[in-house]
Amino acid sequence: MKICLIGAGRIGAVHAIAIASDENANLHSVVDFHQESAEKLANKYNAITLSMDEAFENNEIDAFIIASSTSTHADLIEKCAKVGKPVFCEKPIDLSLDRALSCAKAVEESGIVCMLGFNRRFDPHMASLKSQVDANAIGSVQSLVITSHDPEPPSMEYIAGSGGLFLDMMIHDFDMACWILDDSPSSIYVAANAVNDAIAGQGDVDTASVIMNMKKGAIVTIMNGRQASFGYDQRVEAFGETGMLQVKNALEDNVVLSNSSGIRQAKNQHFFLERYGKAFHNELVHFMDSFQSGVQPSVNISDGVLALKIAEAAKESLLSGNSINL
Template structure:
C-alpha cells in the first residue's frame, strides 16, 4: 500500500522533500499547500499532485502523513493541528525557537500518540551514518572525544538572521544533534564563545563564528567549530576519537579530480550548498519516515531530540553572552 503524503510549504526545502517523496516507491505526493499559489502549482504540475489547503488536508481521511516545510513560527501550531488530526508528521527543525512552546507542543504529540519525526537530515547522510555505524559496531571502542567542524560557504541575508534565533539555534543546532547522536550520552556542561568576524553588520544581532565545548557526566568531550564563511565550500566534518581508534567523515565535493602543476596538486572546492551536499540524506530521511509509518520504527530524530538540541542551543547562547560555563 502506498502512503499518501501532503506537503505543507512549497519553498526551497519543500521542493527537496517533494522529489524525495516522488522517488520513494512506498510514498505518493497527493497534495501540496502554500500561500504562494505559483509555488504550490509548480510542485503540483511537476509531481502530478493536487493543490490544496491546510484545513482540507487535515480533514482528508486519505492523507497518511504531512511534511511541514513552512516558516519556523508556524511549526508548533501545525504539529499540534496534524497530531490531533491523526496524521504522521515530518517537520523541519525546529519545533519552535522557544523551549516552553516546544514543550507544550510535544505534550500534545505525546497525548495524541502522533508520530513525529524532526528534520535533522545529517543523521541520514550515508557518510555520517557510517560513522555512527562504526561506533555502534565497536570499531573505535568507547567514544571519548568528538570534533565537529561545520562551516557555511557564506552568511544568510540579514532578514533571515534576524528571525533565525541566532547561530546556535539555527546552525549549531545541527551539530548539537550530531553530538548527541554520536556521544551516546547527554551533555552535562556547555561552554560557548561567539564572535563577529566575517560581517561586522551583524554585530549585536548575532555571531558568525562560534566555538562550543560539551562535556558529559562520564567525562567525554565534544568541540564544535562554526563559521558562516568558508571560501572553499560547505565544510561538514566530524571526527570521533575512541579507546580503540578514531573515525572521521571526509568532506564531499561534486567533482573529484586532481590537477598537478607547478604550484602543486589541486582538488576542486567542496559542494557550495547544503542541498547538493545532502541530496542523498534528504532521500534517506524520507525513506526513514516512511519506515516509521510502515514498519513502526521509532522516529529518529524525535521531537524530544529536537527539544534537547534546542536546549543546548539556549545554553550555548547564555554561555557565550555571559562568559560562563553552563551546567545543565
C-alpha cells in the same frame, strides 16, 4: 502512501524530489500560503493544492511533511497530533523552548509518529561513522569534534528570523553529538564572534567554538562558521581509546590537477542540497518505514527539545562568558 507537503519553498522542493524518487511515496498535495508556489510545485508532480484547513480535513492524506517557516512548526505539528496523522517536521520545533515543550507534550499524548528533520543523521557518511562507533571500531569515544562551515552567509532577512547561530545552525551539531555518543551534555562553554558586520549588526554571531562535557565523560568540541570560500565544510572526528573515525568533506569532483603551482583538487560540494542530497531521501524512507510499521522514528520530538535546550544554554554561555550547567 499519500503525502501532503506544507511549504513549497526551497526545502519543500527538496522533499518533493525525495518523494518522487521513492517507490512507495506519492505526493498527494501541496499547501502554501503563496498559492502560486504551491501550484508550481504541485503541477510538476501531478499533485493538487489545498488550503491548510482542507489539508487537515482530507481523508486521503496518510502523512504530512512540514517545510514551512519555523514559526509555524509547533502549530502544524499540534494539528497533526489532533488529526492523529504522522508528521515529519523540519527543525527546529520552535524558537521558544517553552513552546517546543508544550508541542512535545501534545505529540506524546496523541501517540503520533513525529519525526524531526535532523538530516545529517541520514547522511550515508555520518551514518557510517555512527554505525562504526556503535560497532566499537574505536572503543569508547573520548573526544568528538564537529566542524561545520557554510559556504556563505544567508540573507539578513533569514538571519533575523533564524533565532541566531545556535538555534539555526549549531543545533544540527548539538543533535549529532548527542546521537553519536548516545549522551547529553552536563555543561557547555561558548566562544563566539561576528566577523561579518551585517550579522554583528543583527546582534548575532557567525563564528563560534564550543566545548561540551558529556554526562558519560566524553568531551565534545564544535566549530561553526557562516562563510567558507572552499564550499560547505562538514566534518566529524570521533577519537576513541583504540582509534579515530573521521567523516571527510565531499568534493565537487574527483579530478586532480598537478602543475607548477602544486596539486589541486576540487572544492567541497557547495552546500547542503549537494552534500545532503542522499540524506533527504534517506530520511524520507525512514519516516515512511516508521509510520508504516508504527515504530517511532530514530529521531523524534524529544531530540528536538534536547537540541533546543542545549542551544539555549549556548546563548546563555555566550552572554555570561562562563560555562553553563545543563
